[in-house]
Amino acid sequence: MDVELMAQLLRRAGFGTTRDQIDKYLQQGYEATVEELLNPVHREPEDQDLMDRYFVASVEARSPGHADPQWAWRLATNPNPLEEKIALFWHGLMAVGGVKLDHGLEMLTEIELFRRFGLGRFEDLLLEISRNPGMMYWLDNQNSHSGAPNENYGRELLELFSMGIDENGEGAYSEDDVKAAARAFTGWASEVTPPPFFLGPFPMVFRFNPDDHDDSEKTFLGQTGNWNGDDIVRIISEQRATARFVAMRLYDYFVSDTPNDEEIERLSDVFEENDGEIRAVLRAIFNSDHFKSEDVRYRKMKSPSDLVFGTVRLVDRFDLPELDSGTLANNTLFMGQHLLNPPSVEGWHEGEEWVDSGALIERINFASAEVSRTDGRGVQRMLARVRDAGDELDGAEFVEACLDAMGSIDVSPRTRSILIDHANGHGTPWETDASDSTDRAVEMFQLIVSTPDYQYC
Template sequence: MGMTYEDAVHLLHRASFGGTPEEFTACIQLGRQESVRRLLSGISLTDKPEALVNFNLMTREGRPGGKRPLTASRIYDQQQYWLYLMVNTQAPLVEKMTLFWHGHFATAFYKVDDMLPMYQQNVLFRQYALGNFKELVQKIGKDPAMMFWLDMNRSKKEAPNENYSRELMELFTLGIGHYSEQDVKELARAFTGWRIINSQASFNANWYDPGVKTLLGTTGNLGYTEAVEIILKQQAYPIFLATKLLKFFATANPPSFWIELVANSIRTKNTIGEVLQELFNSNEFYKQRYRKRLFKSPTEYVVSTFRALGLTINEHNSYLPAKSMGQELYNPPDVSGWDGGDSWLNSDRMVGRHQFASMIARSMSDSKLNSSEFKPAQPSNPDDWLAMWCKRFGIGELSPSTKTSLRSYANDTVVNSSQPITGMRGLMQLVLMSPESQMK
C-alpha cells in the first residue's frame, strides 16, 4: 500500500522520533507495509548501516576520543547515552518502546539510588521492547530496580509488603476497579520470599508464605509465577494494555471499537511487535482526525530535533533541556509515570522548550546554515523558506496564522536583509517553537 508524504510524517512521528527528509522520502518509496516491516525489524529505512558507539567509548563531548569518558554509575551520563541511542539508532521503534515501558513500569533513580539496576532495567525493556508482554511482566517483578522501588525486596510472610502487588494490578496490568483490597493482600502473600543478592533477585524459602491463597477467584498454593499468570488471564488485561498503547501511539481518547480491536490483537498475537504491526498498517491509524493531535514529550521533542538536523548529542544539549521541559529519563515523578498530554505544555515547561529552540539555533554554525542543505531552491521566496524548514522538521502544514507570521519574518530578516544568516537562524528557531512543532 502506498504512502503520501503526510502518511510518512505521521508514521515516523509516532513509530519513531520524527525523521530526516531522506527517511520521509524512503517511506513514500517503500510504501506502508515495507516501512512498517523495517521499523519493526530494526532495518534502516534508508539502508544506512547501524554505527552506534559503545557506551565505554563515548564521552561527554558526544564523540569517541573526547577528554571526559562517560561513567556508568553517573545518571547524567546514562541519560546522555540513551538520548544518543534514540538519535542515532537505525531501529528507532525499539527505543520508542523502551521509552514506553520506562513510563509504563515507572521506576526512579531518586529512590533506587544506584544506576546499575536502573541500567539493567533499561536493558530489560530494550530486550522486550517488541517482545512478549507476559514474559516481561513475569520478569519485571524480579527486576532489582523494581524490587527496590516498590519494596518487593523486603516482603516476608510475617509482613507481606503490598506496594508491588497493588501497582502491578492498578498501573501495570488491570486498572482500578478490576481487583479488590483482598486481592492486593493475597497477591502480596504470593510475592513474599524475594530479595536482592549481588544485584540479582534471589528466593528465600524462609521468607515465603506457603499457605493457600485466593486471587481474583482462583484458589491454590500460589507463588510468584502462578499469581502473575492469573492476573494476565483476566479480561481486563488486554483492554488495559490496548488503551495504553493507543494513547501513546494514536490518540489521547481512543474510541471503544479501536480499543477492542487492539485488545483482540493482544489476545491472539505472541508479541507487542505483532500488535503494533497491525496497528501501523491499519487504515484507522492514518485517518486525518488522529494526525497532529498528540503532544510531543520532551524526549521526543529533543530527539526529533537532533535527528532532523543531524546534530551531535553531548552533556550540555541533551538531558538538561529534556529535564527543564519536565521529563528526566530514569527519574519519572512517581510510580504512575509522567502525566503526558497537555501537561507537557504548561507555562513553565514551555519556557524550557523555547530555551531549547534558542540553544539549537545558536549551535548551528554560519557555514552549516549557509550550505545548500539549509537553503531552498528559490531563496528569494519567503514561502520556500517556510516549506524547507517544515520539510526538515516533518511539519505537514502550518496553520494560516503561523504561516502569516513566519512568512513576514522570513521576508524581513532573510529575503530582504543584509544579514540573512541571523534571520535564517531566527527563522529556524521560530519554526521549532511553533505550535505545529510541538505536535505529532
C-alpha cells in the same frame, strides 16, 4: 507515497527524523518501514565502547545523573528509534524512580530490559520486571516475607502495571486479589549489595528465597492454587482488563491524547489474539486507517524527550559522545521530565500537562538554539534542501521549503500565514545567492520550532 504520513509514523514510533531519512523510508514503503521499526535487531551498539570511554563515570553509574549520558546518547542516536521509544513508554508505565533507588547502573539495566522485552509478549515483560532487583527494591518487596507480606508490589502490579482502575478507583480485581498477589511474591527480592559510598555501586542481583516464600494455597482472580509470582503474572496476562489497559496506554502514547473507545477495543482484541504481543498491537496501530487519518495527526503533545531528542536528531550534530551530548538529559529535566527519575510509581502524565509557561520557554529556547547550529549536518542538509527548492522563493514558497526541509512539518493555516507574513516582511524574495540566505533560513527554522504546532507530533 504520503510524505506527511511517513513523517508522522517516524514521529510517533520514534522521535521524528530528517527529510533525507524520510526519503529513504519512502523508497521501501510504509508497511515495510513499520516492519523495520517493529523488528529491530537488538545488539550492543557499535559505539558502546566509545560511550564508556568518554563517560567512564556512567559505566559505574552510581546515580541517575551519572547514567543520563548513556541513555541520552541512545535516545539521540539509536538507529532503531522504536527501541528507545518503547523503553521510554515502559519506563513511564512501570516507573522506577531514582529518588529512591538511586542506582544508575540498575536503572540502565531496566532500560535495557525494556528495549529487549518491550516489543514482545506482555507476560514475558511483566515477569522480567517482576524479577528485576531494582523494581523489587523500589516497591519494597525485599520487605515482603512469608507470613508478613508487603502489599506494595502486588498492588501496583495490578493497579498501575497491568489491569488498571477506572475513574472511580475501581479495578477488575479485589483487595483479596491484591493480598493473594502479595503472598505469591513473598521471597522475591534483590540481593543486598554493598553501599556505593566508598567503592561505587555494585550490580544488583535478583534472588528468589524459597524459604521466605508463602507456598500455601491462594485464590487469585478466581483461580486457586499454590501460586508463585510467575503464576500471578500468567493469570494477569490472560485477563481482558489487562488487554484493555495495555491497549489504552499504547493508544494514549502512540496515537492520541484523546481516548477512542472503539480503537482501544479493537486493539484489546489484537492483544488477546496475539498472546499479548506488543509488536502485534503496535502493528495494528500503525497500519490502521485511524492512525493514518487526519483525525490524529498532530494530536499528541510532544513529551520533553520527544522534543529534545527529536530536535537533536533533526540537527544531527553529534559524531561522537561529547560533553554536550552528556548533558542532553538536563534539557528534558528543565522541561519537566527527569529521565530515570519519574515523579512517582505512576510515571508521567502524557498530554498537555507537559507544557506550562516555564516549560514552553525552555522548549522554544532549546529547539531554537539547536536549529541555529549550522555546524550540524542536519542543519546543513536543511539549508541545502531550501536552496534546492529554487533560486528565488517568495514568502509562501520559502516557508513551504523550510517546513519540508525540517522533516515535512505541517502547521495550521494561521501559523503558516504568520510565517509567510514574516518572510514577506523582509521586502524581498529569499534568494539562494543572497548574502543573508543562510541567516534568513535559520531564522525561519527558529520561528518554526517556536510555533505551537512544533509542540505536537
